[in-house]
Amino acid sequence: QKEVEQDPGPLSVPEGAIVSLNCTYSNSAFQYFMWYRQYSRKGPELLMYTYSSGNKEDGRFTAQVDKSSKYISLFIRDSQPSDSATYLCAMSEQGAQKLVFGQGTRLTINP
Amino acid sequence: EAGVTQSPTHLIKTRGQQATLRCSPISGHTSVYWYQQALGLGLQFLLWYDEGEERNRGNFPPRFSGRQFPNYSSELNVNALELEDSALYLCAGGMNREFAEQYFGPGTRLTVT
Numbered sequence: 001q002k003e004v005e006q007d008p009g010p011l012s013v014p015e016g017a018i019v020s021l022n023c024t025y026s027n028s029a030f031q032y033f034m035w036y037r038q039y040s041r042k043g044p045e046l047l048m049y050t051y052s053s054g055n056k057e058d059g060r061f062t063a064q065v066d067k068s069s070k071y072i073s074l075f076i077r078d079s080q081p082s083d084s085a086t087y088l089c090a091m092s093e094q095g096a097q098k099l100v101f102g103q104g105t106r107l108t109i110n111p
Numbered sequence: 112e113a114g115v116t117q118s119p120t121h122l123i124k125t126r127g128q129q130a131t132l133r134c135s136p137i138s139g140h141t142s143v144y145w146y147q148q149a150l151g152l153g154l155q156f157l158l159w160y161d162e163g164e165e166r167n168r169g170n171f172p173p174r175f176s177g178r179q180f181p182n183y184s185s186e187l188n189v190n191a192l193e194l195e196d197s198a199l200y201l202c203a204g205g206m207n208r209e210f211a212e213q214y215f216g217p218g219t220r221l222t223v224t
Contacts, residue, residue, distance in 0.1 A: 043203075043216050043218050044201070044215045049211045096167075097167055098156040098159060101153050103151075103152075104153060
């Protein structure tokens, strides 16, 4: 079993829809939770990160962490075609200094 | 401000050869992290360098090695290349105390034939 599971998709939604992306994990020691966006032929770009449980909002993006369920989510409101990319979740233990990534979900926003 | 840079963009080698990949983090970042992104496997952590020292390595054989220079740039060396080493190699820069915030370069696409 992988430490971090992420549905690879692909996920296709119409412009303006609310998008929900999710990851589950098995390692209860994970304390840092990140979401990256990767456009084709580019390196991943850090979108948001959260320490421990709770919600974090940044513009159209909201990250949620539920440590009791070992489940994290990224919500994108008012989705735009420019949001079309692969979204990667990543996690880390306190002091581990390395990120464990999910496989990534390929998202397409249709105009 | 310049972002993380990596060179070369593409590299084609034959099995058994050695590959050298280079990375320069953003100014002010002292840590460099290397990841392998192979098709179907996602990003796998390779190595972490901070202040010139190797601090952690992932589950990769010793033929994957590297170093960090005094200007914090880094080099990844892969010896005795195997076909399954074909992948996108990404480096990320960051600060040791803020390791959750890692800033990635565009990657080097290594193809082993």
